[in-house]
Every structure is written in C-alpha cells, then in structure tokens.
Amino acid sequence: ELQLVESGGGLVKPGGSLRLSCTASGFTLSDHNMNWVRQAPGKGLEWVSSISRSGNYIYYADSMKGRFTISRDNAKNSLYLQMNTLRPEDTAVYFCARVSGSYDYFDNWGQGTLVTVSS
C-alpha cells in the first residue's frame, strides 16, 4: 500500500529548530519529485518547498528561504525538512506530498505532522 508518513513535529520555542521526516512506503521515492506543504490552523494550504528526484533542483517559498532546508535520502525512502529560526507564524500542520510521476500534480499526501511554535 502506498503511504507517506510524516514525523518530527512538536512544540518548539520561537527561534528554535525542528527536523521533519517523511517516510515513503509502497513505492520508490527516487521516482518522484517531492514537496512539503503546510496549513496553519484554520487556514489554507501553503506551499513550502520542492525537491527533484535526484535532489539536484530545490525550490522554496520566499518566506521560508534561508530558514528551511529540504533534503532527501532515496536509499532510505525518506524526505526531510530542517526548519531553523522558527517563528510563531510557522505553526502549522506540515504535509509531505508526492508529485505524480507523469504529471505535476500532488497525487499522494501524508496525514501531516503538527508543528507548534510558542513560548
């Protein structure tokens, strides 16, 4: 069964760091571009970052650039998001999302992991 499972969320103080993981099963991670998308409580979807199959191409939303780092380990079938200098406005559920192999839409999502930034 195809599955994406995020982990690593939790409560962190402003200025702190957190590393999220997304573990894939049921498919080969290296066959797909991957993304992180977040959703603040009661708000809409916000794209965070994308990484190509090999990790050679990486893009970030402007508000995350310089603070967040996306990476992947295809051998471990895992995607990561290192988040530094966290702010209260980074509080959100963070989803990892797989890009369809043939097209550029998100065809599978994890259930998300909640990150709360608060003192």
Add this chain to the structure above:
Amino acid sequence: SYVLTQPPSVSVAPGQTATITCGGNNIGGKSVHWYQQKPGQAPVVVIYYDSDRPSGIPERFSASNSGNTATLTISRVEAGDEADYYCQVWDTSDHVVFGGGTRLTVL
C-alpha cells in the same frame, strides 16, 4: 508572485450544481489542479490538468480553464461533497501556488 483568487465560500442544496472559480492572470495558459480537503484529512486531488479526473473520482466532478478563470463544477451535489476545495498551479519560477480555498457547504 502569481496569485490565485477563490471565493471563500459556496453554498448549494443537495442535488444542485456547485461552481467554484479560481481566478489568475491568464490562468488559461497554465495547468490547473483541484484538491478536496475534508476536516482533519489530507487533501485529495479531484481534477488534474484542467479537466482530467483521477480514477475513483465521480463523473460529477468536472472542470474547465480559460482566460483568467478556471472553474470546478460539481453536479448533483451530495452531502459528502462538503469540504474545502483548492486550485493549484506551478508558476514560471517553479514555485507552487495554491488558491486561498473555497468552503463548499451543502445546505
């Protein structure tokens, strides 16, 4: 940066047709994808590449894209269609853009 504009809410009676718009500058020149998100769940794609339906999505879901507006249409609306709907495109800088989302309420 590219902006997608959706109405915050749409209400429709069961059995009627719901229309959700997604406005963007020359959005007709882009490929639009639509996602449905129910409370506490991850989004699910209901339309990709302007008008294609993934397997398992009812034929009641259709969409079009032209000019400055993309449109998601849900025919014969059911109570189970109540959800938030998001449009999504890739902009010219390889960034993903989501619309603000539309809450569909089934009266």
